[in-house]
Amino acid sequence: MKEDAMKRIMLIVLCVCMFACYACEQKQITNLKIMSYNIRHGEGMDNVLDLSRAARVIKEQAPDLCGLQEVDNSCLRSNKLEQTDYLAKKTNMIGTFGKFMDFDGGEYGMATLSAKPIISTKRLQLPDGIAEPRSAIIHEVQIAKACTIVFVNVHFDWMESDEGVSSRLNQAKVLMQYLDTINKAVIITGDFNCSPASPTMKYFNEQGFEFINKGDDNLSFQGETKVELDHVIFRNTNDIKIKAISIDLLKEPIVSDHRPLVAELEVIY
Template sequence: MKYIGSLLLLILFIYNPLSAQRIHVMSYNIHHGANKQEVNTLKEIGLFIKASGADLVGLQEVDSMCNRSGNEDQMKKLAEITGMHYAFVRHFAYDGGAYGLGILSRYPISDVKNDRITSLPKGTEKKSLALLSAKISLPGKKEIIFSTVHFALDQPTRITQSLETISYLKRGLPVILTGDLNSEPGQQEILQLEEGHANIGLEGVNVLTYPDDKPVKRIDYIFVSRDDLKKVASSVVNSNIHHSDHLPLMAEVVLKK
């Protein structure tokens, strides 16, 4: 009986999903739900995400009730297609609605934040963009911070945004950060993030993400807080998905218990 009891405990340990924090993550700039030809592809994006098996998805360039995208609440629609929880925050009002960031999660979402990072697009007027983060309740009562961001086109602003992002995400929990950072590996803003976060997929083959048809650079990222990452099981850029002007980046990561 003692042997049988020990065997049952071993089986429960092996098959209990609570013992392993294996997470499928995606970062995807969806180009307001349209491909490069401005054809609406929101449904195709939703079906792709659903079929991908992603647990957590960080989305950039998301519209909410904008004229150009058919006055649709894009995150609500994607949540309906995928069956996932969702959150949306705006960068700013745009075209009759709002333009911003979204996340999809297979697990419950709470404590959604719209932290503001510096944006100096033109002139000297200081503006801001969104940094979307939320607390995700994983199986086993483990909580993490999942976040997505879209950095500026000019490097001085990106360097500031990188430091602000690091500061905002210090919330005492493991962090997964996704985003279109408009920056290639090795630049200062990326190196700043790498000081405390693993840059997932950096050493992989075919990691270029933009543009979607003939990619020439990597500007889309997944980062995981270095102290909380056990291993990267896989990472891939889906080069055959052309629903946006970016390619989706996916990774399977295992967090420490």
């Protein structure tokens, strides 16, 4: 009897240990909505300056993280409005402006909006473009109680020449040098000013980034020449895996010369 009782105790202990190990290995999942929008400083395709239209689009989508490009800060052409603060208030999000250069009595650059707590912010200076300076906004963001990721907003050189191609690639390489010092899962979004087949996007793929395919409706720039310039890419770590659920370019033909890009992601940690 004693031997049988000991075996039963050992079996119970083994089951408890196995259950504990199983529980430790269980992953948690959180969904994340990413948005990227080149807002053209609030001037629509109808040549009307009305930033409230971009604010409406963003608020309707309610993203967790949003990268904005072509943002003014107190510029004369946009009525001296601090556009990042305006959009942050209208959408109930945290706003961060990243200056490229002094412009028109104020500053010109880009911005991020976040509905999640921001742990740290880095404005990384990138190699100057052919016509304009460039930088990236890099946030460490807490997307869940036990999960932080890095969210990057970019707006690479817009020149179409061979020099522009080289400039974008150099900007991507400087960004990667910094990101490689951070051992965290990374999401990059923004106006890359290049197609998925470009040297810049191929470089990101070589660095372990996954590209979210938009399908047939992929032309994000809706100016005179329609092209695919706006993207969401991500890179996993051993502990955090990101999966694409969906990606859409919204049909907003008036608000800006770029369509809003919205991606639904699943983060497993």
